[in-house]
Amino acid sequence: MxxxxxxxxxxxxxxxxxxxxxxxxxxxxxxxxxxxxxxxxxxxxxxxxxxxxxxxxxxxxxxxxxxFESPYASESIIRPELSKAHLGVGERDLAVEESIQLAPHIVYLAYTGDVKVGVTRETQIPTRWIDQGATFALTIAKTENRYEAGMIEVAMKEHFADKTNWRKMLEDDYEDQLDLADFRNKIKDKFPENFKNFYSDDNEVVRLDFPYEAPKKISTVTLEKNPEFEGVxxxxxxxxxxxxxxxxxxxxxxxxxxxxxxxxxx
Known part of the structure; x- marks a missing residue:
């Protein structure tokens, strides 16, 4: 076919x-x-x-x-702390940015070979975790907009990575329960003072089950370098x-x- x-x-x-x-x-x-x-x-x-x-x-x-022009590729997509829609200020298209930024957001910890911190709209859970290849994930804060979540993430980046190490994620096939709640409890006092009210102590650690077994070695292929390739x-x-x-x-x-x-x- x-x-x-x-x-x-x-x-x-x-x-x-x-x-x-x-x-x-x-x-x-x-x-x-x-x-x-x-x-x-x-x-x-x-x-x-x-x-x-x-x-x-x-x-x-x-x-x-x-x-460089689409609001769906604006800087606040990558760096939530730069969001300004809550101030009525647009980057590229205020109406689009309000639809994205002025919505409930989640700050979370996820295990993707290492524990990382991240931000996403509440409606994107668990899709965001699946896309990142997270084996476990846990909500640490629930905010009213993207800016608030971004400011919490900035503070948490002093303690956790905010990027997924794709190689570690693919190498790892973690089987045991990881105590993300313990990680969250240890950083509770690190929340920015003005954002402590968004802290969430929901103890439900979500485990994700991928149709996957880690191979012994890892290499990547791109269509730019290999316009044709095939494999099982x-x-x-x-x-x-x-x-x-x-x-x-x-x-x-x-x-x-x-x-x-x-x-x-x-």
């Missing part, structure tokens, strides 16, 4: 294991059903996730123009497809790429 279309990040459904679906324009492929199949990929072009132009993807699925799909974690021999394909990093995908028997 052959399919073609623009790659977008995989959508997910939490379960045991998590179910993954690859978006290819007109088709949605249930990736769990393709584990054990040989997948052949071919890069045939680009399509900006914002304007639809066929210019080469610059970053995050955007062409260069949209990356062995598992999925985060937004990474794991192929036989320890080769990984980061789906999210290829948003905006237009591909032909052929599914063959192993």
């Amino acid at each position: 052959k399919f073609s279309g623009q790659i977008l990040k995989m959508t997910t459904q939490n379960g045991k294991p998590i179910q993954y679906y690859l978006n290819l324009t007109q088709d949605i492929l249930h990736m769990n059903q393709l584990i054990g199949k040989n997948l052949k990929w071919k890069l045939i072009g680009y399509e900006c996730v914002s304007c639809g132009s066929d210019e080469k993807v610059f970053r995050m699925g955007f062409c260069k123009k949209c990356f 799909l062995r598992g999925i974690k985060g937004q990474y497809l794991s192929f036989e021999g320890g080769t990984f394909f980061n789906v999210r990093a290829h948003e905006g790429c237009v591909v032909e995908l052929e599914i063959k028997a192993p």
